Amino acid sequence: MRNAKIILPLALVLAAGGYFLAWSVQAGGPLPGSQQDPLVTKSYVDDYLNRKAGELQEQLYYVNSRIKDLEAKVAEIKSKLASKIKLVIGQKKAYIGSREYALPVAPFQTGAGATMVPFRFIGEALGAKVDWEPSRQEVSYSLGGRTIILKIGSTRARVNGQEITLPEAPRLVGDTTVVPLRLVSEQLGARVDWDEATKTITISP
Numbered sequence: 487m488r489n490a491k492i493i494l495p496l497a498l499v500l501a502a503g504g505y506f507l508a509w510s511v512q513a514g515g516p517l518p519g520s521q522q523d524p525l526v527t528k529s530y531v532d533d534y535l536n537r538k539a540g541e542l543q544e545q546l547y548y549v550n551s552r553i554k555d556l557e558a559k560v561a562e563i564k565s566k567l568a569s570k571i572k573l574v575i576g577q578k579k580a581y582i583g584s585r586e587y588a589l590p591v592a593p594f595q596t597g598a599g600a601t602m603v604p605f606r607f608i609g610e611a612l613g614a615k616v617d618w619e620p621s622r623q624e625v626s627y628s629l630g631g632r633t634i635i636l637k638i639g640s641t642r643a644r645v646n647g648q649e650i651t652l653p654e655a656p657r658l659v660g661d662t663t664v665v666p667l668r669l670v671s672e673q674l675g676a677r678v679d680w681d682e683a684t685k686t687i688t689i690s691p
Contacts, residue, residue: 571611573603575685582611590662593687600654601680601687605636605663612674612691618663625656625663629674636665645673 572581578589593603605625609616614629623638635644641652650673656665668678671689679688 569691571608571687571689571691573687573689575601575687580607580611591659591664593667594664596654598654601667602654602657602664603667603687605656605665608665608667608670608689609674612671612676612689614674625665627670627674632674634670634673636670638663643669 569583570581573589573593574580575595576592578592580587580589587607589604589607591604593601595601606616609627612627612629614627617626617628618624619626625636625638627634633644633646636652636656637643638658639655641655643650643652650669652666652669654666656663658664667687667689671678675691677690679690680686681688
């Protein structure tokens, strides 16, 4: 009887304490571990995973985009290297990338210091459309909206209708028309480099 008197009040105290503990937890949010606890509900986990998946997808898209940009730049560099044109003064061998071509006339330099090269080869190597008008003794290049018209024996040329002066007049060497390299190449948007030691001309489109 004496023990029962002690146990009963203790049970009431513990019950009251549990009630207030539960109330204090629930007052600030769901009871941890309950079905309402967002830390353990399936919808919360699904939402979290979906958000993370979305973030990873965005990052992956960015990485793939950067890879494509880099691949395009590498392809552009390779294309430029492959399309570089090399000629040597006095030699009938020329190269576009690693491929060898035979020229009808070897490049040569005039007394005025101009380098003369075969008209058709240099135009086609640069990707230009070339044309020859025998009645007027004119040759022409068309590339990227630019048109260059040159006349055999004349130092006057027209670039998109504007007249310019050539360092040397185009001429016939046998059946081959030769033209001043630097001015023609640069007017077609190419870069010309000269190696004095090897007498090599490198043209970069």
